[in-house]
Amino acid sequence: xxxxxxxxxxxxxxxxxxxxxxxxxxxxxxxxxxxxxxxxxxxxxxxxxxxxxxxxxxxxxxxxxxxxxxxxxxxxxxxxxxxxxxxxxxxxxxxxxxxxxxxxxxxxxxxxxxxxxx
Amino acid sequence: xxxxxxxxxxxxxxxxxxxxxxxxxxxxxxxxxxxxxxxxxxxxxxxxxxxxxxxxxxxxxxxxxxxxxxxxxxxxxxxxxxxxxxxxxxxxxxxxxxxxxxxxxxxxxxxxxxxxxx
DNA sequence: CTGAATCCAGATGGATACTG
DNA sequence: CAGTATCCATCTGGATTCAG
Numbered sequence: 001x002x003x004x005x006x007x008x009x010x011x012x013x014x015x016x017x018x019x020x021x022x023x024x025x026x027x028x029x030x031x032x033x034x035x036x037x038x039x040x041x042x043x044x045x046x047x048x049x050x051x052x053x054x055x056x057x058x059x060x061x062x063x064x065x066x067x068x069x070x071x072x073x074x075x076x077x078x079x080x081x082x083x084x085x086x087x088x089x090x091x092x093x094x095x096x097x098x099x100x101x102x103x104x105x106x107x108x109x110x111x112x113x114x115x116x117x118x
Numbered sequence: 119x120x121x122x123x124x125x126x127x128x129x130x131x132x133x134x135x136x137x138x139x140x141x142x143x144x145x146x147x148x149x150x151x152x153x154x155x156x157x158x159x160x161x162x163x164x165x166x167x168x169x170x171x172x173x174x175x176x177x178x179x180x181x182x183x184x185x186x187x188x189x190x191x192x193x194x195x196x197x198x199x200x201x202x203x204x205x206x207x208x209x210x211x212x213x214x215x216x217x218x219x220x221x222x223x224x225x226x227x228x229x230x231x232x233x234x235x236x
Numbered sequence: 237c238t239g240a241a242t243c244c245a246g247a248t249g250g251a252t253a254c255t256g
Numbered sequence: 257c258a259g260t261a262t263c264c265a266t267c268t269g270g271a272t273t274c275a276g
Contacts, residue, residue, distance in 0.1 A: 015154070016151050019226055021226035021230060022222040023141075027141070028268095029269085045237085046238055047237065057269080058240095059269075059271085063269090071233065072233060083276090086238060093232045096225070099225075100221060101137055103218060103221045104136075104141065105140075108135075108138070111189070168258095174250090175252095177250080177251090177259085177261095180258080202257060203257060203258080
């Protein structure tokens with residue numbers, strides 16, 4: 001019996017860890033906006049993304065893009081132009097983010113309603 | 119035409135904001151673990167939650183619970199015992215978190231696979 | 237154009253001690 | 257038991273400047 005409870009706790013831990021993984025990927029003030037920007041246009045350059053999102057710095061964009069790349073969600077391509085341009089697009093795996101973002105959007109809308117209408 | 123693009127951009131902004139709302143609610147290292155703990159048992163006391171989650175302080179638990187309460191996700195009940203005990207449970211709205219957490223769990227598991235198996 | 241480097245203020249969160 | 261208060265180290269992220 002105690003063993004079952006232990007198994008249950010382990011399973012819970014695994015699940016909490018999985019959610020944390022998702023949150024880690026999506027965290028950072030700007031990640032979702034960045035993904036949305038890239039996703040809208042299919043391919044998007046550094047300066048374009050910077051323009052799509054108001055009030056944020058290239059330092060942050062650089063950092064967040066790097067994290068997205070490490071997580072294999074975004075593919076980075078250097079274009080052979082002068083000066084150099086860099087193009088970002090979602091990987092196949094990155095595209096699966098759309099579902100989760102859509103879920104979060106729906107919940108966010110419902111949440112706002114629940115808070116202000118009750 | 120320019121107008122349609124403007125509308126599109128506005129809609130995008132609304133959607134990004136909705137996701138951010140969700141993220142705000144779920145953010146903080148411990149919120150998901152707390153919700154999971156309460157959700158597992160239906161009702162849960164302060165000290166119990168503190169015990170369910172390893173390595174974190176009552177200061178944080180207090181803070182996160184307060185935020186969850188402000189967002190109407192958790193209901194706080196003071197029990198008339200000596201010494202006082204406090205019980206936390208999910209509200210009806212709080213229960214809708216289960217779906218979103220489940221989605222995030224699934225994506226987290228898939229993400230881990232995608233990163234390590236490719 | 238695409239970043240990296242530096243500086244710096246403010247937020248975050250752990251440890252500890254204390255209160256009703 | 258259920259928090260609150262304080263101290264303090266670390267992290268975060270904006271502004272600005274510089275480089276390939």
